[in-house]
Amino acid sequence: MTVNYQERRARLAAMLPAHEVEAMLVTSAVNVRYLTGLASSNAAVLIRADGSALLVTDNRYIDKTRGLDVEAAEASDVAGELAAPGVGIEAASMSVATYHRLGAGLVPLEPLVERLRAVKDDDELELLRTACAITDQAFADIIRTIGPGVTERDLARLLDARMIELGADKPAFETIVAAGENGAVPHHAPTDRELRSGDLVTMDFGALYQGYHADMTRTVSLGEPAAWQREIYELVAQAQRAGSLAVLPGAEAKQVDAASRDIIKAAGHGDHFRHGLGHGVGLEIHEEPFLGPSRTGRLEDRVPITVEPGVYLPGRGGVRIEDTVVTRGGGAELFTKTTKELLVL
Ligand code: GLY
Ligand code: MN
Ligand code: MN
Numbered sequence: 001m002t003v004n005y006q007e008r009r010a011r012l013a014a015m016l017p018a019h020e021v022e023a024m025l026v027t028s029a030v031n032v033r034y035l036t037g038l039a040s041s042n043a044a045v046l047i048r049a050d051g052s053a054l055l056v057t058d059n060r061y062i063d064k065t066r067g068l069d070v071e072a073a074e075a076s077d078v079a080g081e082l083a084a085p086g087v088g089i090e091a092a093s094m095s096v097a098t099y100h101r102l103g104a105g106l107v108p109l110e111p112l113v114e115r116l117r118a119v120k121d122d123d124e125l126e127l128l129r130t131a132c133a134i135t136d137q138a139f140a141d142i143i144r145t146i147g148p149g150v151t152e153r154d155l156a157r158l159l160d161a162r163m164i165e166l167g168a169d170k171p172a173f174e175t176i177v178a179a180g181e182n183g184a185v186p187h188h189a190p191t192d193r194e195l196r197s198g199d200l201v202t203m204d205f206g207a208l209y210q211g212y213h214a215d216m217t218r219t220v221s222l223g224e225p226a227a228w229q230r231e232i233y234e235l236v237a238q239a240q241r242a243g244s245l246a247v248l249p250g251a252e253a254k255q256v257d258a259a260s261r262d263i264i265k266a267a268g269h270g271d272h273f274r275h276g277l278g279h280g281v282g283l284e285i286h287e288e289p290f291l292g293p294s295r296t297g298r299l300e301d302r303v304p305i306t307v308e309p310g311v312y313l314p315g316r317g318g319v320r321i322e323d324t325v326v327t328r329g330g331g332a333e334l335f336t337k338t339t340k341e342l343l344v345l
């Protein structure tokens with residue numbers, strides 16, 4: 001796969017005149033990777049308005065710059081090498097200490113690369129599709145092991161190991177497994193609690209594949225669900241369908257959120273769904289754009305985003321259902337394909 005990094009840099013360069021800078025110093029590691037292909041914990045790239053660029057990294061990574069389509073140089077103080085008065089910087093990622101150290105005249109800019117990264121090219125969509133396919137397959141492969149006596153931590157370990165066996169670099173984030181009452185905590189960390197008949201079990205996990213992050217959540221029932229469990233499951237599933245249908249190019253971020261949230265509110269559970277509906281995924285697990293009641297902006301075409309409503313009942317349990325979907329043409333393409341029927345195990 002040949003990624004056209006030069007074209008990505010040209011798109012950023014074209015944005016600079018409107019921000020009244022001749023050049024931009026990119027210091028966020030993930031943004032440097034996006035613009036050059038270099039994955040490094042200590043690198044910076046200067047993008048000039050004419051489209052030319054200079055990548056700087058330290059001695060540990062300099063060999064990895066050979067073969068990249070960008071001029072590269074070695075320095076230990078990578079940002080210091082490129083900083084100069086009038087150069088734009090990434091205000092969201094540079095520390096205040098570095099900003100002061102580099103001297104006066106730098107121009108803090110809004111997150112321009114993040115805005116570019118929201119819209120994915122074909123290569124990126126293919127990597128994300130693979131990340132999601134690994135995620136689906138891992139779930140299918142471990143489902144037979146979900147049962148009484150298995151702990152949350154056991155299940156998380158099984159999912160993580162299976163994703164890696166299937167080709168993931170590693171899990172895209174710390175896998176969540178939440179059984180019974182723990183399901184009321186949206187980002188519960190797995191414990192030694194054993195699964196029991198009567199539990200709803202929420203699993204939130206995803207594969208990282210060649211830098212791209214999948215994100216999926218499924219909630220299953222151990223044994224026949226009680227009426228209240230089936231009721232909140234069907235409610236969340238309905239809200240998840242409505243939210244997914246609202247994902248399309250041109251849709252307003254807050255309207256997509258409302259499509260899902262209004263259904264949960266109408267059922268009297270508005271206070272039990274207190275996080276945003278979703279977020280972009282790509283080189284980071286949480287990236288632009290974000291879906292929530294106070295989010296602004298509209299979705300563009302080719303934007304991967306999660307749709308993840310939940311209902312969380314303190315002390316009792318919860319349900320979350322999450323897919324990764326991508327705006328395409330007149331609607332959205334589903335990337336995580338595992339069934340959303342309530343599985344009774
Ligand atoms: N797994 C983290 C999230 O769903 O946002
Ligand atoms: Mn998730
Ligand atoms: Mn998510």
